[in-house]
Amino acid sequence: AQSVTQLGSHVSVSEGALVLLRCNYSSSVPPYLFWYVQYPNQGLQLLLKYTSAATLVKGINGFEAEFKKSETSFHLTKPSAHMSDAAEYFCAVSAPGSSNTGKLIFGQGTTLQVKP
């Protein structure tokens, strides 16, 4: 079975500072990993995904994440936070295989606050 743990339900950074949102996963097979962002009153939007190609994945809005198998991690980073990055961020895992249907298993979410 797959699971996702996001460390820190709330992260606060200053504008221009590094953003680091942590995600650890558990999967019995090599996983596909995703980061989604949710702005207030909107649906989930894909930031980036890892599907067993390059371990460093670049996404939209300057975000990137690195897949580290040895640490079972997929942390999300951005070098310089903008006020517009304030949102809820979800890490999700999916496990390829004939018995799986592509369902996403989500972490608890991390609220990113960006201070001026």
Added chain:
Amino acid sequence: EPEVTQTPSHQVTQMGQEVILRCVPISNHLYFYWYRQILGQKVEFLVSFYNNEISEKSEIFDDQFSVERPDGSNFTLKIRSTKLEDSAMYFCASTGGSYNEQFFGPGTRLTVL
């Protein structure tokens, strides 16, 4: 840009009533999903649907829930007899391949009184 749409955006109902949540997935997508998010909690998988049948469902998706794709465009989630604990945001998602990006709708907020 194509998008997933959901109606209504907010549904208020009395406990024990039936509700139908509607979704229009992206037109050439083949895989469809429902998720829910209880306030303050994580997004949870409910059900996946492919080739006009349920391909997987979670423990949450009991006999009170059903899904269908009645006309090749809409994808609906029905709750036959709502409970207070069904109050949540319900998200529909679709994708062209089971491990491709899932596109999410804006959600329907269901409030059961």
